[in-house]
Amino acid sequence: MTHLTVYHEDDPGLPELATGDPVVLVGHLAMTGILFERWSATHPVSQDADSAAILSAYAPDVERLCANRGYRSVDVARVVSGSDNIGTLRAMFLDEHTHGEDEARFFVEGSGAFYLHLDQRVFRIVCEAGDLLSIPGGTRHWFDMGPTPHFTAIRFFTHPDGWRAVPTGSGIAARFPGYDGSIDRTR
Numbered sequence: 555m556t557h558l559t560v561y562h563e564d565d566p567g568l569p570e571l572a573t574g575d576p577v578v579l580v581g582h583l584a585m586t587g588i589l590f591e592r593w594s595a596t597h598p599v600s601q602d603a604d605s606a607a608i609l610s611a612y613a614p615d616v617e618r619l620c621a622n623r624g625y626r627s628v629d630v631a632r633v634v635s636g637s638d639n640i641g642t643l644r645a646m647f648l649d650e651h652t653h654g655e656d657e658a659r660f661f662v663e664g665s666g667a668f669y670l671h672l673d674q675r676v677f678r679i680v681c682e683a684g685d686l687l688s689i690p691g692g693t694r695h696w697f698d699m700g701p702t703p704h705f706t707a708i709r710f711f712t713h714p715d716g717w718r719a720v721p722t723g724s725g726i727a728a729r730f731p732g733y734d735g736s737i738d739r740t741r
């Protein structure tokens with residue numbers, strides 16, 4: 555299940571909130587301007603499905619979100635056991651950065667952790683299959699797919715040239731717990 559942990563930016567060791575309750579989670583995210591929806595991720599994704607097959611399986615949802623929020627292109631990010639350059643791919647998103655457009659992602663399968671740095675707080679959201687998250691452009695954030703990544707996500711873009719990141723250079727990400735591929739249900 556999707557999980558939210560909220561920290562003060564200066565205290566990664568002591569979460570202020572940790573919840574897997576969807577109502578609490580959606581409420582907290584809505585208050586901060588983050589869009590979070592649960593879609594049904596019921597279309598099976600075979601090991602060898604290509605991006606076109608994945609986009610076609612979710613075409614109605616993809617078209618609706620593009621029409622409602624002005625996204626103009628999509629791609630599929632997929633990192634699974636056996637993917638090339640896993641270490642490089644994980645490192646690409648591990649430092650705090652921003653984008654000039656929304657970061658809108660739908661998890662078709664698997665999981666990963668987003669860390670959103672909002673004012674003085676860090677929101678850690680472990681996303682799983684069926685989660686749609688959209689973070690406004692300019693939001694400081696990072697993403698950890700974990701040491702043995704397994705996820706497929708549809709990414710929505712406004713800029714025609716796709717993914718572009720601006721590093722903040724803050725170093726904050728290294729002070730927070732990474733993602734080990736599971737959800738910590740003890741907090």
Ligand SMILES: CSCCC(=O)/C(O)=C/O
Nearest residue numbers: 631647657659696697707
């Ligand atoms: C879950 S999609 C890959 C991560 C990504 O695109 C991004 O911008 C992370 O911050």
Ligand SMILES: [Fe+2]
Nearest residue numbers: 651653657695
């Ligand atoms: Fe990002």
Ligand code: NI
Nearest residue numbers: 634663664704
């Ligand atoms: Ni899988």
